[in-house]
Amino acid sequence: MPEPARDPRLKSLINQLQPGPVRKVKVIGFDGVDVLVQLMDAEGEEAEIGRIPLYEASMRRMDNPSELFELGQEISAEEIGRWREGQLHLSARACEIPALRSFLLSIERRQIVTGTVSEVHNFGVFVHLDGEPDGLCTGFIRVPDLTWTRMNHPSEVVAPGHRITAEVIIAETRSGQVTLSLKALREDPLIRFADQIGRVLTGPITKIIPFGVFVQLAPGVEGFLHLSELTDEPGETSDRLVDEGELITVRVAEVDLQRHRVRLCAADGEGGF
Incomplete structure (x- = not known):
């Protein structure tokens, strides 16, 4: 039985959001609405300079992080990446509530x-x-x-x-x-429907949009029929050709598990209905 492929874009985003290591830092200044911090090494000695952007300063609402932090204050912050020619950015909000x-x-x-x-x-x-x-x-x-x-x-x-x-x-x-x-x-209903490509099916129209209609093909499965499959007449719109709830016979042209969509065509395989 085929399975939908994992979206590589989602995997990349999830990897970027994974928690980073936590560092001890000391507030040394403010650059606009960002907090400048001095990182501390394992022995507690001062190391490189980092930055906490405003949106990473706290889960509490504020206009400026100087309302929350004082010069010399030591806090914990999570590493989130390097920007501005390699400067380390951190998140204090990620460590705000232990x-x-x-x-x-x-x-x-x-x-x-x-x-x-x-x-x-x-x-x-x-x-x-x-x-x-x-x-x-x-x-x-x-x-x-x-x-x-x-x-x-x-x-x-x-x-x-x-x-x-x-x-x-x-x-x-x-x-x-x-x-x-x-x-x-819950199982994706398209997985069991994937072998229906080429089949001619009849179902009710569930939604009408200007350039096509959605048709219910099975429980939990809808397909899209483009306007060009309904008519060859220029200037026509879907709502002038069919009604919601009307039964329509179509052919299954494609089942795309990755995008979770079914493309339909006219039952006779040609344009026009």
Whole structure:
């Protein structure tokens, strides 16, 4: 049975967000809204100069990091990379709440976790994970990671108070968040549908857009039929040719597991319907 390929761009992003080593640093100045720090070596001696950007200074809201840090103050900060001709950048926010950092470091990618839905928004879902520090909400599910099927709003999938089980995509010390996936624990319906290429199927139109229509082909599986497969007439739009809910017969032209999409063509294999 074929499986969807892993997106190399996602893998690269996850690698960039992996926690870095923690360094002891001393605040030596401010450069605009950035914090300049002196790194300390293993013996506690002063080493190179590093920089903490404003957005990495704290999880608390502030206008300037001088509101939080004093000259000479020693803090812990996580290495995040080198910019500006090799200068080391660090994150103080990644070490700001020790209990939160310990919790995040205990969570591994693809680990199965449980929690309770806290808030549902059009951009995603916040989740109180079991075992997280009191007073915090560490879990987050992006809209594309909720379900394999198309939806209009996340509230169609979950609601506040629901208990959920999800797979960890990544735990980020810098954001203090665990990105989760609900759909990772459910089989992609396209995997079993991949052998349908070339088949002629009939299904209802589920959505109409100006340049084509979506057609339900099986439970959890929709395909897209481009406007050019409906008509050869210039100036026509999909909504003038078909209605939502109307049954339509199509041919499966392509099943793309990587992009999770099905491309359809006219049942007779030619343009026009």
